[in-house]
Amino acid sequence: MTQSLDLITHHLSSSEVLPELVKDVLSKRVECRFRAKGYSMSPFIKDGDVITLSSLQGDLPRIGDVVAFIHPVNDKLVIHRVIEKRNGSYCVMGDNALGMDGLIPANNILGCVKEINRDGKNLRIGLGPERFLIAFLNRRGLLFPLLVPVWKLIRPLVRRWVR
8 A cells, every 4th residue: 555645735834845845755655645836737737736746766757757856946846747868867847838947957856746636536648658749749849839729629538538
């Protein structure tokens, strides 16, 4: 049985507390859940979705994985997608962002998004095999311009992928 810490029910009065708490929980190989804030991963992860993070447990992130990391410039917890590997570091970028976060050292990456829950339903889109295509398009600067028209076409399919 996997242990889990649900941070949704905990009142976190400071955004500085969350990165350290997530880091400590995942270092003990315990999953943690909390509400996503912001729109940089929309439509795959929306503001208010509940995400479950799991420890990498010694594995390295792969291209397309959605990872939690401590940003080296501002020390904030960020959830974005790995779009490229370079010299032991990772280029990460939000699916709805216009620019990359820069090179993130491997030791700044805390864990990987294992599950997305929206309105009580688990979502699979963006975490399965399609994550490679999403990362490829994002790296080439094509994901953002394609999101709106394509989303209108695939939205009915996404509803079927919801458990």
